[in-house]
Amino acid sequence: MKEKIRVAICGYGHLGQGVEKALFNPANRDMELVAIFTRRNPLSIKPVAPVEVVYFNEIGQYKDKIDVVILCGGSAKDLPKQGPMIARMFNTVDSFDTHARIPEYLEKMHDASFCAGKVSIISVGWDPGMFSLARAYAEAILPTGNTYTFWGKGVSQGHSDAIRRVDGVKDAKQYTIPIESAVEDVRAGKNPELTARQKHLRDCYVVAEEGADLDRIEKEIKEMPNYFADYDTIVHFISEEELQKNHSAMPHGGFVIRSGDTGNHKQIVEYSLNLESNPEFTGSILVAYARAAFYLNERGEFGAKTVFDVPVSLLTSEFTENLVRRLL
């Protein structure tokens, strides 16, 4: 029997727990969760199945015990520091998703993993990730055309956080909602030019502190630059109980549509996701790419990679002959 791929999770928030769940899937029996690294007190963490929980600073001691580390920290503060540090010791995958800073992060990760003779696959998830693949495949096979990405309906963590920073707001959830008529125009091959406002609606559920000025809060949200000013924004004030009861799930999804043209014939390609749990889906993708990172490194490759560099055959433990028979 082949030895299992030894995996560690670094960061045990929603995403880390999603990865842990994915590792229990019988299809991922070729992998084994060896340790969870955390910057919190390890005793405060209760993994689902018994596994070592280790304080982050001790990660270096696990150099020979782990094949791939799945980085589950945030893109703003955790990954820019942790990523290159860990890539100097281990194969890694992460879901770095600050689009504008990806080239810079890729370069840093490449320097680290290349020198170490390891592989790092960065920006894995669904956007960046599966949506990026959908865009790249669709453009490669239909070079003439327009690509549209719509997100939602789903919870945007960044926008929810922005609302929470408004004075007098206790808690909030923001849903990004694609505008159906715009999606339909794109699907019909009309190639519309769409502003931010014409593509997405922002729907906000806000718990205000007692006695706060609701009109002022609503105005501040709606006029917030970058986040809300360029969109039609709806603000609902609700109670804390309602927020807990009706808005604690983490659904998300969206569409990538390529409206292409070959010699005056319309050709529409669409990739869409409808997710009940965003972190569990992202976690499941990270696990598949952790396997690929290990395989690539075994083949003698090193350096930082993206989903664009990885053939789908490396994402699964199934023999390619079987894949061909079952799915081609």
Place this chain on the structure above:
Amino acid sequence: MKEKIRVAICGYGHLGQGVEKALFNPANRDMELVAIFTRRNPLSIKPVAPVEVVYFNEIGQYKDKIDVVILCGGSAKDLPKQGPMIARMFNTVDSFDTHARIPEYLEKMHDASFCAGKVSIISVGWDPGMFSLARAYAEAILPTGNTYTFWGKGVSQGHSDAIRRVDGVKDAKQYTIPIESAVEDVRAGKNPELTARQKHLRDCYVVAEEGADLDRIEKEIKEMPNYFADYDTIVHFISEEELQKNHSAMPHGGFVIRSGDTGNHKQIVEYSLNLESNPEFTGSILVAYARAAFYLNERGEFGAKTVFDVPVSLLTSEFTENLVRRLL
């Protein structure tokens, strides 16, 4: 300036002409159409732009003049013979689509191209091809769940041919139509078990010979085993003029839906195509994979490959750094 990738087309039917059109796309300026090989009289072929048209038997004389041959023959009779023969001399791509015989064809192509130190990418197109990729990615990232493939609305060449073989039939077009309620149940994550009849409807437009017994023809079509007996089939008798006027286009499309589950959360992934011209779309895909065959061979790889083995970065001439910046 880099030298262009020298491409030839083998077989100048609908698909070959679709490939030719794709090669005129400005995005494919890194490739150059060098020759068209045909088993017809070369003088009977009028390519869109001036290019050598050569009798098939002379292909061996082009060994040093061509980097990739795009095989545009049929899967039933042409490719099983032509494929291995040409793979002994050139890098190739083809759209071999007899699903049941793919493993056997893959092996033959592998023997041929491996010995020759060339690369052959087989079964490229949309099904097999893009739909196979959609199935493989979706299963890799969502190992628990069910995958459904629906085809249409579109013209099925095989079913149209089957109708034409019925006594008294002059011409015919058959549309495969996915049953909307079944698609909706799958999209809703209901994981239905569907029979052939519950997934697709067969809609037939038939031109009968004068004086033919229409009731008998309709009965023979509807009871034809494999092709129609297991489906709800509708037969319309129309005039030859009507068939020409309303049914000469070659639209197609379909959906691959993965209804997945991660820890009791439904996760739906869908890939869909809505195509006005099936041969132009397939031709455009073949051109992208012709580039990949050339790149793989330049890297020192050889043997037969499928879409599962090819990372998306090899399908385009764009630098990966740009792809990352624009699409990741």
